[in-house]
Amino acid sequence: MPSETPAACTGYEPKIVAFVCTWCTYTGADLAGTSRLQMPPNVRVVRLNCSSRVDPLFVMKAFERGADGVIVSGCHPGDCHYSTGNYFARRRFAIFNELLDFMGVDSRRLTMSWVSASQGGKWRDVVSETVAHVKELGPFHRYRQLEREERP
Ligand code: FES
Numbered sequence: 001m002p003s004e005t006p007a008a009c010t011g012y013e014p015k016i017v018a019f020v021c022t023w024c025t026y027t028g029a030d031l032a033g034t035s036r037l038q039m040p041p042n043v044r045v046v047r048l049n050c051s052s053r054v055d056p057l058f059v060m061k062a063f064e065r066g067a068d069g070v071i072v073s074g075c076h077p078g079d080c081h082y083s084t085g086n087y088f089a090r091r092r093f094a095i096f097n098e099l100l101d102f103m104g105v106d107s108r109r110l111t112m113s114w115v116s117a118s119q120g121g122k123w124r125d126v127v128s129e130t131v132a133h134v135k136e137l138g139p140f141h142r143y144r145q146l147e148r149e150e151r152p
Contacts, residue, residue, distance in 0.1 A: 014068035014134040024075035031120035052085030069134035
């Protein structure tokens with residue numbers, strides 16, 4: 001795969017989009033906020049009913065619209081509010097992860113995690129680690145250029 005922009009961009013702050021389920025991860029993220037846990041402010045949260053609702057096209061659209069990294073997060077396996085939704089998500093993203101490199105996206109830009117409503121600290125860690133990883137990888141331009149070319 002051709003190299004992306006080197007990570008050594010000074011002052012670079014990655015944009016991360018997080019698709020989270022409302023029942024566990026969103027509540028955990030909310031807990032992190034109300035507990036005043038310190039974490040990088042680079043993440044924009046998109047709240048969905050369940051991790052199974054996250055279509056891989058949402059992820060590709062996020063990259064196209066300027067995201068440098070994406071987090072998909074839901075309830076722990078066995079704890080999904082809809083019983084088995086996160087099992088579907090887990091299988092879907094295991095396969096999608098394999099396809100990412102093929103589509104020109106370094107798969108390290110996608111983080112999949114399970115964060116429960118009581119795990120504000122884990123959410124902080126997921127955010128901090130994802131931001132650090134993506135900072136190392138540098139900005140993601142490839143799909144942004146495609147979007148610019150397609151706009152009238
Ligand atoms: Fe959280 Fe399904 S409701 S993963």
